[in-house]
Amino acid sequence: xxxxxxxxxxxxxxxxxxxxxxxxxxxxxxxxxxxxxxxxxxxxxxxxxxxxxxxxxxxxxxxxxxxxxxxxxxxxxxxxxxxxxxxxxxxxxxxxxxxxxxxxxxxxxxxxx
Amino acid sequence: xxxxxxxxxxxxxxxxxxxxxxxxxxxxxxxxxxxxxxxxxxxxxxxxxxxxxxxxxxxxxxxxxxxxxxxxxxxxxxxxxxxxxxxxxxxxxxxxxxxxxxxxxxxxxxxxxx
Numbered sequence: 001x002x003x004x005x006x007x008x009x010x011x012x013x014x015x016x017x018x019x020x021x022x023x024x025x026x027x028x029x030x031x032x033x034x035x036x037x038x039x040x041x042x043x044x045x046x047x048x049x050x051x052x053x054x055x056x057x058x059x060x061x062x063x064x065x066x067x068x069x070x071x072x073x074x075x076x077x078x079x080x081x082x083x084x085x086x087x088x089x090x091x092x093x094x095x096x097x098x099x100x101x102x103x104x105x106x107x108x109x110x111x112x113x
Numbered sequence: 114x115x116x117x118x119x120x121x122x123x124x125x126x127x128x129x130x131x132x133x134x135x136x137x138x139x140x141x142x143x144x145x146x147x148x149x150x151x152x153x154x155x156x157x158x159x160x161x162x163x164x165x166x167x168x169x170x171x172x173x174x175x176x177x178x179x180x181x182x183x184x185x186x187x188x189x190x191x192x193x194x195x196x197x198x199x200x201x202x203x204x205x206x207x208x209x210x211x212x213x214x215x216x217x218x219x220x221x222x223x224x225x226x227x
Contacts, residue, residue, distance in 0.1 A: 004156075031213065042117075042203050042217030043157070056214045090156055094213060102215060104149075104156035 002026070004093050004105035012111045013081050021076045021108045025093030031055075032074040033102065034066055035090040043090055049074060050096060078110075086112045115140045115206050119218035127226050132176075132191040134221045136204030139185065146187040147205040147215065148178055157203065163187065174198070199225045 005024045013019050025032050031050040035043035048056040049068035063079045072093075078085055088109050092102040120135040138144055145164045149157040161172025168180040178189045187204060201222050205215040 033214070035215075035217075040220075042205075042219050043215070045214050045216065048214055058214075092157075092215075100213075101159050101162065102213070104158070106154075106156045109154075 004091055004103050006089075006091050006105040006108050008108060009106065010109045010111075012113060015081055015083060015112055017081050018077065018079045019081060019110060021078075021089050021091075021110070023074045023076070023091030023093075023105060025072050025074070025091075026103055028095065029093040029103075030072055030096045031094040032068055032072065033092045033094070034074070034076045035092065036060075037088040037090055037107070039087070046076070081112045083112050086110060115144070115208065115216045117204050117206050117216055117218035119202075119204055119221050121221055122219065123222045123224065125224040125226065126194045128196055129193050132189070132194045132198065132223065134189040134202050134204075134223065136178075136187045136189065136218060137185055138187060138204070138206045140206055140208055142208045145207040146178075146180060147207070148172065148176070148187075148189050149203045149205060149217075151201045151203065151220075153200075160189070160202075194223075194225045196225050196227065199223055 007022045033048040034046040037043040045058040047066040052068045066076045068074045088107040090107045091105045116139045118137045147162045148160040161170045163170045163180045171177045176191045201220045204218040
């Protein structure tokens with residue numbers, strides 16, 4: 001069975017540009033979350049979606065947005081990129097319940113120059 | 114608000130020695146607790162989790178952790194380190210009120226010497 005897949009794996013963008021990251025959850029999983037992991041730190045929660053509705057939002061500026069599609073895949077959009085947005089962006093999928101395991105993808109490494 | 118503190122950003126052990134990675138949490142409601150491992154340039158893999166029930170939790174690759182409510186701790190141990198255990202380890206907390214949102218610690222890099 002395929003795990004959580006993220007695309008692209010690496011990305012280089014210029015300051016001020018916009019970027020879209022994509023995530024396909026494990027088949028049957030209805031919850032997708034996004035995390036930002038800056039080098040040397042733990043992952044920070046950005047968004048959670050369940051059944052196509054936003055269920056949680058972390059402390060990130062409005063430049064960050066996301067959505068979940070009918071097939072439960074998800075996109076994370078970041079506008080007006082800053083150098084500080086350079087990080088590993090992780091997507092996690094869950095079956096849905098509170099105490100069910102979150103399965104993480106390999107991440108998208110975003111570098112802003 | 115929840116928080117997680119991992120004591121020691123770097124831990125170094127010899128192969129065959131005991132591994133002890135420390136995690137303390139803060140939560141106003143009964144927590145769910147997790148340990149994840151991250152190998153270079155990869156995502157996170159779940160080692161073990163505590164939700165309810167038995168406070169000593171066994172995970173993959175010989176790791177285990179004990180939930181101690183009185184100490185608000187969830188330390189990760191392994192009796193005998195292997196070279197393949199070298200990685201970064203993250204403790205995380207969640208609860209029923211946060212819809213499964215994970216709050217992670219800063220991580221501990223484990224180095225295993227021959």
